Amino acid sequence: MLASCCSKPADSGSKRSSVAKLLLGVFVVYMLHTAWLLYGFLNTKPCDGGRGEHCISSYLTARPRLQLSVFTCLVPDDSSLSLVVKIDPFDPHSTFERQTNVTLPQETRDNGSLYAVVYVHRAGVSPLEDNREVHYAAQLTTYTTPVSAGRQGGAAVHKQKARDRAVKSVSHWKPHLSITVMSEDFTFSKAGLPNDVRRYMRVSNNGHHMIYLPLLLVDELSFRTRDLMEIRGRTAQLPLTVSYKGTGLRRFRFWVHLHDVVFSLRQFGFTEEFIDEMKETLAGSNLHLLVLTALVTAVQLICELLALKNDVCSWLKKRSMVGVSRKSVLWRCLGTLLIFLHLLEETSLLVLLPVGLGACVEVWKVFKVFRIQLRWRRSKLHAKKLDEDEQRTMEYDSQASRCLSYLLFPLCIGGTILSLAYFRQKSYYSWLIDSLVTGVYAFGFLSIAPQLFINHKLRSVSHLEASVLMYRGANTVITDLCSCASLLSSSASFSSPHQLSCFRDEVLLFLYLYQRRRFATKARRRESGCHSRKQKTQ
Secondary structure, eight states, rough: OOHHHHOOHHHHHHHHHHHHHHHHHHHHHHHHHHHHHHHHHHOOOOOGGGGGGEEEEEGGOOOOOOEEEEESSSTTTTTTOEEEEEEEETTTTOOEEEEEEEOOHHHTTOOOEEEEEEEETTTTTTTTOOOOOOEEEESEEESOOOOOHHOTTTTHHHHHHHHHHHHHEEEEEOEEEEEEEEEOOOOEEEETOOOOHHHTTEEEEEETTEEOOOOOOETTTOGGGGGGGGGOOOOOOEEEEEEEEOOHHHHHHHHHHHHHHHHHHTTTTTTHHHHHHHHHHHTTHHHHHHHHHHHHHHHHHHHHHHHHHHHHHHHHOOOOTTTTHHHHHHHHHHHHHHHHHHHHHOOOOHHHHHHHHHHHHHHHHHHHHHHHEETTEEEEEEEOOHHHHHHHHHHHHHHHHHHHHHHHHHHHHHHHHGGGGGGGGGGGGHHHHHHHHHHHHHHHGGGGHHHHHHHHTOOOTTTTTTHHHHHHHHHHHHHHHHHHHHHHHSSSOHHHHHHHHHHSSSHHHHHHHHHHHHHHHHHHHHHHHHHHHHHOOO
């Protein structure tokens, strides 16, 4: 599609605009749909029985005497239950925490599993005999490689990762069980019942009225991989902390959606360490802040896609490399490849695919700007010669890179010396990649400096694709504004170094905008002057 949109120069502008409009239209429709879903999520309308709606009221409205019981079993549907915690009477609006020791069956100690079944039922009645009980089964064990192997220091961590693939996963214990019940007295409409609530709802008839039993949920967001305890054959008992906290309808639906997000991350192959970081971010954030973050991420994604599409189209049409900085393209390519290698061992395929695609585009641009062609018949690389204008651009590029190296080399050497203090804690490969990636993040924004110098010397910016820089510049501004807001909201002091680190990229962006305004005005004057002279000669 990208090749076809750039194959005909006469129609490239219209095709580019049509593709951009199509992507923009899809984005607008997606954002409107998301806004509608969020509006319905944040503003659930209660049932109005006066209008003839079929209402479903809460079982908790009658203030029944309830009991919360936590049992353990080998299979969730097994009738042989072992009582662990009993709360009688149970107040859904209360908050409590209980610590107990759980006796492990022999099957669990032999690398087996164990489940916790939480019941909310009438007090004094067995949950198996109560027809209005609600229960939720949660797994207290999970299979993973020994946690002690992941806590080693030094180069053994990375060597152990390769060994862990051959190590058999063993059963580990989850020492926390967090329970929540939707304690808000809310009346639902049968016709407008939300789908996320419907999954956890059990309806019972109370005469001519319909009531729903307590909405029970075991919060998996409080679980962290670092809290796991390995179950050994001699382990007879393990501690278990049972906590409870009532919540409202909006928060309950919010947690349900977060559980779905965590499940989706596991399906896409994200690591448990990354999922733990996402849990801490999601569980500790405000709902409105997460909505704003989602909107900002969507805007950044569409800007990055448009920038990538326009970048490929402009480079497919490019025949002359006059005004293009070779060093900037090369350093951008190396920086993208280093970031890809850095993420290769820590991120899932979903994150690696866009980064890898960007790295492939940058490598292709290096072959393009250096005029390197691969002749398949001879299987040799061939570099075309540069014309006079391109050689002059290359001289300006070398001059700017030489001046920039006087600043970068001391900074890079100093950073490498400082990073030697962490060399013993990592393998040589990991230390090298981490040091290079740190340099890319710290000084990568200076890679556009040679390009700005060439623009100044040539008094022109026509050789650059303005839309690509504007889209990526918008991404940079959004990212830095979010970083500035997070620093202001945190307890850390917002000193001048933080301000410079947040908005340093915009300095070079504003320089480009200044060049674009200044040189574009001169170009229009030259064009108008040439046009007037032609009219006089005619």
